[in-house]
Amino acid sequence: MDFSNKPVWVIVGVPVLAIAAYSFGILGETDQQTFNRLQVGMSAAEVRDIVFPPQTGKYSHMPRMTVGSNDNIRINNCFELTMRDGILIEKQWIDAKGR
Numbered sequence: 855m856d857f858s859n860k861p862v863w864v865i866v867g868v869p870v871l872a873i874a875a876y877s878f879g880i881l882g883e884t885d886q887q888t889f890n891r892l893q894v895g896m897s898a899a900e901v902r903d904i905v906f907p908p909q910t911g912k913y914s915h916m917p918r919m920t921v922g923s924n925d926n927i928r929i930n931n932c933f934e935l936t937m938r939d940g941i942l943i944e945k946q947w948i949d950a951k952g953r
Contacts, residue, residue, distance in 0.1 A: 882927045885932040
């Protein structure tokens, strides 16, 4: 087998690198990882920074979503957060697909 064939390396290498980047979280955070970062007792500002991180680049001028002091927030139909008086009092994983 001739390993100097560059098109073969592109066809094989790009998917392998993409899978590796996804598994290490380089391409973004999964819903499960976001859920695991949240801790009961966090303030609304801390929850907002994790669930709705600041935008960078082209869309940095757009406003972020807010987290109110008495909200029930459902994210991607995967988990639900209950805020009372600006504090996260409950988090519940509800996804049946295992995202």
